[in-house]
Amino acid sequence: MTTTRRTQQERRDQAEAALLTAAAELVVEQGVRSLTLARVGERAGYSRGIVTHHFGGKQALVERLARATQTAFVPGLDEVPPGPDRLLRLVDGYLGELARIGVFNQAFLLLWAEAATQPDLAPIFRERDEAFRADLRDDVVAGIADGAVAPGLKPEDVAIAIVGQLRGIALQRLLDPRGVDVEQLRRSVTGYWRRVLAP
Template sequence: MPTHDDPATGTTARTTTARATTARATAPQGAQPRRTQAERRAHAEAALIAAAARLIAEHGSTGVTLARVGEEAGFSRGLATHYFGSKAALLARLQEEALAEAMAAAAPERSGAGAAEELCRFARGVLEGVRNPTDLGRAFVVLGAEALAGTSELTPAVAELDARTRAWVVDVLGQTDVIGHGVADGELRAGVGAGVDAGAFAFAFVGLLKGLVVQAAAAPEAFDVATATVEAERWIRLALVAD
């Protein structure tokens, strides 16, 4: 049976299993049960991703190694390799987690308030993240910039994440019940068939937000989040308002 480091102690899996058996036999009644292997793995992966995000946010991805990530997370040098296999796989997972964080913060659920309001709310959430960036969010921006410069092996992954965000935008525009709320009052174009090219709009929408976030990262002292948010919402509504 192969062994590997336990994320919490650095002991081997065989030793950990033996200790867990002894602990269950001697633990007092009502004591909290030990975490399962799946729970320990999930905890370790989350800690490794958080460590990678901190390092990349501060130093970029070029000098970050799996061994360094393991050390930063407080585990053995080999644990990140054991769990992720390669640096590219770890970075791709980090990108996924960062996108999920951004989506959850910006648009946790559909409100039914209309396509324009859904998209404005998303824009507000993304730009609010600029005001109080997390390590994951900062790392996401760094990796995106590296991919844009062609210096990252994650360029295809970044393109895939952009495509998924555009698909989400198209989906919002394609929901007749969401769009219909505004159409009833003559405020919005009557969906994709009445002048709004959903695919083209999605490209422009993602480009607008990514451009603003990159500018904020490049010159945070000159970037006014409130002004950028107002202008982003104005553009979204103008693009969807009926002629």
């Protein structure tokens, strides 16, 4: 009985992962407005009924996709204590990841931009952005406390500026991959924040 349940759960997880991947691909290719349950099912190799069974409707699917795409963009930061080193690693790592951005991260950026005009998406992305800014604020506060960051800096201002800069660069990279040299930007943007934060 336990084995059967696990197998059913594995099948369910596999189907959900395939459906979310298909939804992410469709968002990247055609935008969230053209996303339908039928298209997602067809892309993933399932029926529309399976999509409805897993998500209920389009809004629930989009919300689930939005949450699924919000996984850690820069791996390995959880082990680094709050402070300027973690902040600079995040900036450098974020820009480095743009060189090989996957479909889920592309979908995240497109959904994030779409949230400005989609009231149903806005709360999900406001919550995510606030968590992102909170981590950055913690880094600045910790750096000020131990003397590694200039005491006159306002943690909230730094956090807003970094999120805006990174997301703006990422969207530009999506629009014009050849026009945005992420390796060059990686050096200059990380260097810029290193200088700004220095006491």
